[in-house]
Every structure is written in C-alpha cells, then in structure tokens.
Amino acid sequence: MLRVKVIDACRKIDSNGMYQHYMANEYVPTEKIVAYQEQRKNDLLKFHLANNPGYVDFLRRNGINDFENIRWEQLPIITKADLKGKEMIVKSNAHHLHHTGGSTGKPLVYALSRDCVSSLWAAIWRAFNVLDVKPCEALVMVAGTSLFNKESISRKVYNWLNQFHVVSAFDLNDEMLKKTYEMMVRKNIRVVYGYTSSVLCLLKYFDVNNIRFKLKGIFTTSEMMIPAVRELARKCCECDVIDIYGANDGGILAFECKEHCGYHVSWERSFVEIINNRIILTDLFNTSFPFIRYQVEDMTSADSLIVEPCKCGRTMFRLPDVSGRIFDMIKDIDGNMVNSFFFIKSTSDDKSFTQIQVIEKNGVLNVNFISNQHNEEYYSKKYYEIFKRRINRDIKIVVNAPIYTKKNGKSPIYVNLDEHI
DSSP states (O other), X not given: OHHHHHHHHHHTOOHHHHHHHHHTTTTOOHHHHXXXXXXXXXXXXXXXXXXXXXXXXXXXXXXXXXXXXXXXXXXXXXXXXHHTTOOOOOGGGOOEEEEOOOSSSOOOEEEEOHHHHHHHHHHHHHHHGGGTOOTTOOEEEXXXXXXXXXXXXXHHHHHHXXXXXXXXXXXXXXXXXXXXXXXXXXXXXXXXXXEHHHHHHHHHHHHHTTOOOOOSEEEEESSOOOHHHHHHHHHHHOOOEEEEEEETTTTEEEEOOTTOSSEEEOTTTEEEEEETTEEEEEETTOSSSOOSSEEEEEEOSOSSXXXXXXXXXXXXXXXXXXXXXGGGEEEOTTSOEEETHHHHHHHTTOOSOSEEEEEEETTEEEEEEEOSSOOHHHHHHHHHHHHHHHOOSEEEEEESOOOOOOTTSOOOSEEEGGGGO
C-alpha cells in the first residue's frame, strides 16, 4: 500500500483509511446501514442549513421556511440547473473543485470535501476487489476525458503511482490496439478498466486476431453494459466483467459482484432514492456542496432499491439496473415516452451482434446492429415488429453503419442527431 500512502500524502487525503473502512462494511446488518444513513442525512442537512446561505435561499425559493420541523420528504429535488451559477459552496470545507463534463451549455462547477476525495478511489478499489484486484495494481485504462484528464506532469506522476497505463478512447484503430496488446504482454498487465464501448473495441480486436490473453478481470464504466463484452471476455481472456456505475456529482459508486444481479451501492457516502424511475442522490460526505436529493439525470427501470442481501453475501443495498440518461427518452408519434434501454432489453439474449445503437435522423430511428453474422433482412424480420409494437415511429434496421461517438469518447445507445442540426 506504499503507492496509496504516497498518493494520499501528495493529495492530503486518506483513501487508504477509507478503503479499509469500506472493506469492513460489505456485510454489516441492514439495520446498521439504515441507522447510519438516517443520522448522516440529518447531520448533513443541519450543517448546510447552518453554514450554506445559498442552499437556504434555494429552500426559501421553493416555499420552505420552517427549518426546525422540516421532514426529508419535503426537501425539493435539486438539479444542475438549480446549482449552476449559484453560490452554494461552503469554502471552508472545499478540498477540491470539480466540474461536470457536459458537452452543451455551461458546466456545473462544484466542490468536494476531503472525505469525498478520499472516497472516490477507495470505492472503486472496493469494486476491483470483487475480482481480487488490489489498490494500485497495474491496469490498462481505455477511456476518454471523464476518466483521465490531459497529460500534465502532475497527471503523469499520478498515473505512474497508480500504475495506470492509459489508452485514449479516441484512437482505437488497429495499430493502437496492437500496441496496447503488446504493452499488456510486455508489462504483464492483467486488468482492464474503461468505457464499455472502448473495452469492446479491444476485445473485438483480440477476437478477430485470434488472441487469447488471460486476465484477472475487466471493469467497465460510464456507458450501458453491452452483453457482447461479457461473451468476448470469457472467450478471449477467460475472465469476468464487472460493471461500475459512478457519478461524482452526487457521490455514488455502485458495482456488480460475480452474481451480476444489481449494483452494490457504497452506502457510506451515498443515500439513493428512486422517484419515478429517476435516480436521486444525496452525498452524505459532502459538507462543501449541497448534493441533497440531487437529480443526477440517470434512470433505472426499477421502482426501488433491492434491500435484501445478495447471493454473494453482501448486505449493501443494490440498484437493480441503470437504464440510461433522462435525455435518452424516445418520443413516438402518439406522445408516448420510451427509454432507449428498451432496445437493450429486447435484444439482450441475441449473441449474433456485438453492439447496437439507435440514431434518430430526419425523424427516422435507425437501429444499427454491429454484426458479422447476419444482414439487414435477418434483423428486420427478427426485430422490426417487436420495435414497432412498442414505438410508433418510422424505424429502419441497418447493419454495420458507423458507430457515433461523442466528443468525450463515449458511444451512447441513443443519439438524436436532429437536435444538433
């Protein structure tokens, strides 16, 4: 843990202590989790009422003036729009300033208190531990700007200490993938972490070139899980894939275990509510910025968390799934709203394609299957009527059209190009 201690000393945090704390909390009684979160919620609210005039003003604007008898359920949901440009930072507790990476509009600038910063990698390491991957174990990180920043000197030192070998999601051509594989062999790297679609590119390269390279594990994040990733990981790398859901604004880090039956929430930092299928977060550690009942813009198909212990034995509450962004809703001609997760659900058992993406252009939904097994006629016969029964829109099935990638390197399930014309 020497590397971790050096990082902690440089950043003036305690991720090592937080990690040890987290690892001791995976199997605690449910009653302890509930009691802890109730106490933290109350303490957090009292703190911001006493020290954060900007948050108090927000509550007053929403009709709340009786702060002595306020109930949690009365607190208004707070959004990025409510927080942008507002002075809500408690500067005395701000350890680090951060911002959301939204590609449109002004980003949200927010503060993290010391415990939030300490928690970030501690929670990820807890997820890594599912496959026996230890803190600062060498790994390949295949990602864009949301997982790593520009290669400044300090960032290079940070990557060296963490043993991150970064591969840009923007440059995943065959030459770069070949170099990545050769580097993994040369340095004996047995862990991969990155965007789901970027990891898929690496695994497809392995498959096409008949490469078999055993790994301890693969960890995906930032995008909806693509079933083919698990299939190719087993085939080419003899390993499991653990999907991780995180939102630093809101303070959540949730991860799958080997059972793959939901995402275990790091309950020490994050209190999660599900309201109309929208994920609402409270960062229990953040005394520098009021992420209190914060609408993080992600959705789940579920109505509530799973509170029963998992088959793996962990008692951590679970998100059943993360079904996309609020903005990933598709509207049909009858005015019905359908989440793009519908396309993943409808095709999840089909192993004949590796990726699916829905592009809305000129009012048509182009459903693109990436496949080397079947043509457009096959997928049209199999899925056209299924899609049409749920979505009353003009739908076109295509095969092996280019995958659309955002400026941040992510490949979303649904893209509305009509909004950008």
